[in-house]
Amino acid sequence: MADQVTTTALPDAELQILRHALGIGDAGWERSHRNHFVTGEGGDDHLHCMALVARGFMVQRAGNAITGGDDLFKVTDAGRAAVQKHTPPPRKLTRSQRRYQQFLRYDGGVTFGEYLRGWR
Known part of the structure; x- marks a missing residue:
């Protein structure tokens, strides 16, 4: 070094x-x-x-x-x-952007639309 x-x-x-x-x-x-x-x-x-x-x-x-x-x-x-x-x-995320980031971390095998409708 x-x-x-x-x-x-x-x-x-x-x-x-x-x-x-x-x-x-x-x-x-x-x-x-x-x-x-x-x-x-x-x-x-x-x-x-x-x-x-x-x-x-x-x-x-x-x-x-x-x-x-x-x-x-x-x-x-x-x-x-x-x-x-x-x-x-890091830039501030909107509420929608934060929700999409949560979806990306979610491992439920559903689409984003299904995730938004409560498939948890």
């Missing part, structure tokens, strides 16, 4: 890699459900990950059989803080 963490603005591609590694989606407000990003040398993603390692936002682990020989990158606490810093606050 880098000795010093750089806190300047994150390029969009690097921010997306951090969000993907943490499993928090494009908006950055979903609950984190992982902490890894696998990529091999020679690609743009690997270059971005190496830049994040140099900035102290990720750590690199050598590839193995599970990763298909590609390198494994994990987000550091500084990387998590950088994602939070570069993520705008």
Whole structure:
């Protein structure tokens, strides 16, 4: 890990890699459900990950059989803080939007219309 963490603005591609590694989606407000990003040398993603390692936002682990020989990158606490810093606050949802979000979390096997009519 880098000795010093750089806190300047994150390029969009690097921010997306951090969000993907943490499993928090494009908006950055979903609950984190992982902490890894696998990529091999020679690609743009690997270059971005190496830049994040140099900035102290990720750590690199050598590839193995599970990763298909590609390198494994994990987000550091500084990387998590950088994602939070570069993520705008969630927007306020209307009542209808909140109801639709509840439907998306509901696992009842019904359509949205059926859900609205009380199929709970």
